[in-house]
Amino acid sequence: MSKTSRTSITMPAQAKKGAIIEIRAIAQHDMESGFRYTEGGKSIPREIIRVFTCSYNNTEIFKADFYPGIGANPLIIFTTIATESGMLEFKWVGDDGYEANNQARITVT
């Protein structure tokens, strides 16, 4: 697994003030569980994304801890209230120095 990978965010670009918006965040990652073996019987070491955080204009609004029970290419769908126009930043941090970032802009009217 490389130190970073592709990520994708799906959320509305515009919203009314106070509306609840849905955010879908997906990262490309194998999420190697550490419970699998090769045909030779060697255990494959664990390599997963550990933490996902979302901040809205530099305030952390959502965080999730991932364990090996999360499937490959972790997708997480959550909600937030559109409070003001600005930038949402997403960050994935994992084993072996993995780090991925993404951001999305929102206009609140």
Place this chain on the structure above:
Amino acid sequence: MNLSKKINRRQWLRCLQQISILAVGACLSPLTVFAKKEEADSAIKEITGGAVIKDGRVTLVIPPLVENGNLVVLNVRVDSPMTENDYVKVIHVIAEGNPLPNIFAAYLTPRSGTANITTRVRLADSQRVWAIAQMNDGSFWQGYAETLVTLSACTEMV
């Protein structure tokens, strides 16, 4: 006389059949699940610190029958107004039958608007999956869902 003997024999056979069905059922029921359940219980205890967990408010949705345990869509909802004074702090999801019971923990704030999380998880076995929510006042609530998994995740070879 002859007839009654025949009925007896038939009844006896039927009885035997029922017993054998029971015996087969007992063999098939995954006894290992009970061992795993303790692991899940200790994971839950670690989260709650031994506090009382009340039933309700938490709805966990997973398909009742899963063909492939590698990617199972899981949705968890908590009934909460999500205001400054009353909101969900953390949602933990624990699978009894997985080699590592913890699946994920989601940390919410009043700015979340709703407590509704969807993700895709791995399930190693047919099992019961628990969702435990901690409110801002420190109380714990739980909900669960059961599922049948025909192709297990985690243990397959590469």
